[in-house]
Amino acid sequence: MTADLRHLRAFLAIAEEGTITRAAARLHLTQPALSRTLRQLEAHLNVRLVDRSTHHLRLTAAGIAFRDRAAAAVAGVDEVLDPTRAGTWPLRLGHAWSALGEHTTTLLRRWPRAHPETPLELLRVDERDAGLARGRVDVAILRGPVDLPDVVVESVLREPRVAAVPVDSALAARAALRLADLADQPIAVNTRSGTTTLELWPPDRIPAAAVEVANTDDWLAAITAGRAVGVTTTATAAMHPHPAVAYVPLTDAPDVTVHLAWREPPSHPAVADLLALTREICLG
Template identity: 65%
Template sequence: MSIELRHLRCFLAIAEESSLTRAAARLHLTQPAVSRNLVALEKHLGVRLAERSTHHLALTAEGRAFREKAAAAVAAFDAALDTGALRRRPLRLGHAWSAFGPYTTPLLRRWEREHPETPLELLRIDDRTAGLIRGDVDAALLRGPGVVGTPGLVTELLFTEPRVAAVPADGPLAARPTLTLADLATRPILVNTVSGTTTPSLWPPEAGPVSTVTVANTDDWLAAIAAGRGVGVSSASTADMHPHPGVAFRPLPDAPHLQVFLAWREAATHPATHDLATLAWHLATGA
């Protein structure tokens, strides 16, 4: 059996809905028809794309990898037939925390003014690539060098920003105008293992933190600091984008600055992606 575009669209619907039933309703097909399309695609590729049971469906590693290729192929086909309609589809911009920092509002306002035909959706996704690898977004604002060199991704450095210390607002460290890494090392360090950039390697090997406490997102990170479970390190933008009454942010001048990148897939899934990259670069550099 030959594979057609309908098989790819069906697979993408399954991936987005995580359900054969919901995918069938979305595509106005029967569930058996959706299941047959998935089986045919798996047989053609020679791999299992999804693990499914009566109450659960999840993509396999092969399925997640193929999702990227399928999304790019469908996007390219749609763009070839109707670029105007594709441009009217929202351009999804992911971030894990702090978005574009001080340039967030200028970016959203200028985009709306200069590209009214393409809505720009800013999505916070707690993931190392803010949903980019999973195909949840078309581009992402990412911090730290961890994604540079990732196969299939294009990354552009936009700017660097200072790091700050985050400490309990009612604790002794909050009374100081600035702090050092050594000041923090005597306390447990809150580490966001899902999307954060702070690890014990930020400190010299001979002067590392006494212990770490792991969290999975920015909200839990802030709550744990406010509760006195430890202290944290983040970008300067976090103080503006994520204020918390129980957390005080203080400059951390001896910590290296944090790089902020815009990333997108080599096979861009939205035709306005490069327009977004150009605007972000102009805002960040003032060029």
């Protein structure tokens, strides 16, 4: 038997839902049919993907490794078969927040002049790898470490950190701040894709509270409402100016390195062109 796209979709539904029952309902299949499809895929690969020894299914180590590859393959097929994209092959550049900061507009304006035949799509994906693992993007802008198979990572920028505080707070009037100046405030922490954790502070000045958020919009909302202060980079100040938020330089927080990441072999023929243009813009 040869596995096909149907087997990959079945496996991904099981991986996401955690049970055969919910996955079968999602796919409008009977439970025996879905279980049979999973066994066929495992037989084809000659590896166990799902541990069925517990009531709540868990992926094996091989299943976890296979999940990202399967997701990327399904996303690629869906992209090719999307009728709204027929006749075009857009290059997808992903980011979790703030893209390339002040360099973003330059890239988006120069790309169509240099490569009019290839649309460039800038996509925000609220995941630490900006959608690269699941095949949602061809190149990702990443802040922070990433460990993905067959992925090349290259640093292109270093961004200073800044504090984000409500504009009517006493902190907003300061020319510069230190991490200790924020320690008495709740800290907005993006747990899905952010680079700030409470471990950024010295052990003797760790903030007492964190306000957990899942994306940049919720992070900004927490700060504008006066529920928290934040730590980010100059890219956020460039991409998300807000009349209720003041961005103040932080003098003792380490810079954040910005990376480009892509798969080898590349998932789009224009990846090399995008890398070259981005290096030219960011590195000069």
